[in-house]
Amino acid sequence: MKKLIIFGAGDLARLVSFYIEELNETKIIAYSVDDKYYTSETYLGKPLIPYSRIKRYAGTLNTPPLLVTIGYADMKARETIFKRIKNDGFTTTNFIGSKLAKTCKLGTNNIILPNVQIEPFTEIGDNNIFWNGSHVCHDASINSHNFFAANSLIGGNVIIKNGCFIAFNSTVIQNVTVEDDTLLGAGAVLTESNKKNRKYLGCPAKEVGKNTRGIKL
Incomplete structure (x- = not known):
């Protein structure tokens, strides 16, 4: 063991x-x-x-x-x-509580809870959290240090950069690039590529202010 x-x-x-x-x-x-x-x-x-x-x-x-x-x-x-x-020289590992497609490329220190769906041909970097019920569609590219809340949905061919917070029941439609340090609020639907360090709310999602990472959400 x-x-x-x-x-x-x-x-x-x-x-x-x-x-x-x-x-x-x-x-x-x-x-x-x-x-x-x-x-x-x-x-x-x-x-x-x-x-x-x-x-x-x-x-x-x-x-x-x-x-x-x-x-x-x-x-x-x-x-x-x-x-x-x-x-410091430590090796890190992943926790994978859901079955992943064999074509999924995965970095390290990712936490993938049960009942997460990650479709084939996705690429995932390091240190991401995927909560129960989140769904990542085919050919998506997820960089590092992101959080995907329960029932969030990432469309096909989406690029998620670094440090993004994708909240409950929010959606990123296909072929969109989500820039660094984006906060997508609960239930929001991002329909186009965005600016980094910004908060978005609503359907379709609209920019509502800056997102300063490092403060507690």
Whole structure:
């Protein structure tokens, strides 16, 4: 059985841990958090270890991969932590709770919850979260550090760049490019390529202001 260390001790870590244990294919041996968030010796019945203590083992033989489970509430923090862990020399892995087409190209540290549909010939980068019920159509290209909420729909041949937040029941129609740091609000329908660092609401979606990543959503 494969072994895994989970970075994070919040709601997303608890949820992903539930699904990992339900699949019974990977053993979680420990959790880790940055030292300033270390308040207990255990989490969910497993050891909780300050990151400074496990950092010395990065890249060494038999060190299990890490899975970053920092949630969507602070998108910039999630990206920063993922990059730091990679730069420190750790291997990261994916959690895949849904069946993917063999033609799907997948990076690392992606969290794909159950009941996600990702169609053939898609390309997915690193550190994305796909919530239950989200759907990515054929030939889409998803870059990195994005979040796809429940029942969001990404059309065929769409390009999603980096750091985008696609909210509940929102849609990006086919052949559209979604620029960096886009926030598409709940139920919105994006019908054309957009500007980066912007918020969009409505059907069809209209720009309503700037999106400053790094603040909590």
